[in-house]
Amino acid sequence: LRQKYLELIGGAADEAALEDLRVRAIGKKGEVSLAMRELGRMSPEERKEAGPRLNALKDEITSALAAKKAALEDAALDARLMTEWLDVTLPGRTRRAGTIHPISQVTEEVTAIFAGMGFAVAEGPQIESDWYNFDALNIPGHHPARAEMDTFYMARAEGDNRPPHVLRTHTSPVQIRHLEAHGAPCRIIAPGRVYRADYDQTHTPMFHQVEGLAIDRDISMANLKWVLEEFVKAFFEVDDVELRFRASHFPFTEPSAEVDIRCSWQGGTLKVGEGDDWLEILGSGMVHPKVLAAAKVDPDQWQGFAFGMGIDRIAMLKYGIPDLRAFFDADLRWLRHYGFAA
Ligand code: PHE
Numbered sequence: 001l002r003q004k005y006l007e008l009i010g011g012a013a014d015e016a017a018l019e020d021l022r023v024r025a026i027g028k029k030g031e032v033s034l035a036m037r038e039l040g041r042m043s044p045e046e047r048k049e050a051g052p053r054l055n056a057l058k059d060e061i062t063s064a065l066a067a068k069k070a071a072l073e074d075a076a077l078d079a080r081l082m083t084e085w086l087d088v089t090l091p092g093r094t095r096r097a098g099t100i101h102p103i104s105q106v107t108e109e110v111t112a113i114f115a116g117m118g119f120a121v122a123e124g125p126q127i128e129s130d131w132y133n134f135d136a137l138n139i140p141g142h143h144p145a146r147a148e149m150d151t152f153y154m155a156r157a158e159g160d161n162r163p164p165h166v167l168r169t170h171t172s173p174v175q176i177r178h179l180e181a182h183g184a185p186c187r188i189i190a191p192g193r194v195y196r197a198d199y200d201q202t203h204t205p206m207f208h209q210v211e212g213l214a215i216d217r218d219i220s221m222a223n224l225k226w227v228l229e230e231f232v233k234a235f236f237e238v239d240d241v242e243l244r245f246r247a248s249h250f251p252f253t254e255p256s257a258e259v260d261i262r263c264s265w266q267g268g269t270l271k272v273g274e275g276d277d278w279l280e281i282l283g284s285g286m287v288h289p290k291v292l293a294a295a296k297v298d299p300d301q302w303q304g305f306a307f308g309m310g311i312d313r314i315a316m317l318k319y320g321i322p323d324l325r326a327f328f329d330a331d332l333r334w335l336r337h338y339g340f341a342a
Helices: 002-011 015-026 031-041 044-083 102-116 144-148 173-182 221-236 289-294 311-319 324-328 332-337
Strands: 127-129 165-167 186-195 206-216 243-250 253-266 269-272 277-287 303-310
Touching: 002 015, 002 044, 015 031, 015 044, 031 044, 102 186, 102 206, 102 221, 102 311, 173 186, 173 206, 173 289, 206 221, 206 277, 206 311, 221 243, 221 253, 221 277, 221 303, 221 311, 243 277, 253 303, 269 311, 277 289, 277 311, 303 311, 311 324
Parallel strands: none
Antiparallel strands: 127 165, 186 206, 206 303, 243 253, 253 269, 253 277, 277 303
């Protein structure tokens, strides 16, 4: 009996088999238990000899079961450790961090440079009323500039009598809003998104401008020229940059000038400061008296300059990017190629 059970226990494959053996050996009707029951029918001499032997056998089987159970548990743990091992010498997996979009970076740079010249930051809504986007800026309803701007009009339900609204076509309405709220004198920039139905290599239907406005008693075009030159030098990190002021026309400035930067396209990339090409970066001029009046500022006492610069344009120039549309494709490979994403 002893031989048989110790061997069976030693060979048990799992805990279920062990339990089975326990029942067969020392369970109520197990072989050892039955043998113990026989003790009653034995002579005292026989019993004296068999009793301790059977008790010892029962103890031995009990501890053999326990030992085997512990051994099985160890083996199970070993097996698990083999499959769940971790190689701490493997190189870590890198996670790419998010980065600031190049246009946002450029907007921050522009803001910092103008802040250094004493310009505060103003903001206005992207959905703008007809009045602020056009009328107050001396662009009445019939004016061809409205058509030229390829304006996105907000849809209106029948019977909606609210004044017409547009996606602002420029940041100039912020001039009116700021002057209305704070009056003259003022020195602000207003960066933000603007919209026009236009799409090619250098135009996207949503783009970014930064408006500039300086109003005081005797501000002139000379101040405008100095401010723009200082800005361009700081932004492109050069001692000298060539700007071209072209006489132009805007309904909200008189006189008006458009400003270009000398550049060239070399093998698909854009170079600033050299070559025979010019990239227009802004429109500017002396704020029209009618615009001041519309913003409740007395044109007999105050005057100043305004400009509207394309943030995307100067970002293209700074980073040598020939196609503006790529800025808004959210293509990580492109962003990484130009170092804009990790
Ligand atoms: N608002 C003009 C545009 O979007 C730019 C501009 C701003 C011109 C201020 C003159 C003065 O083209």
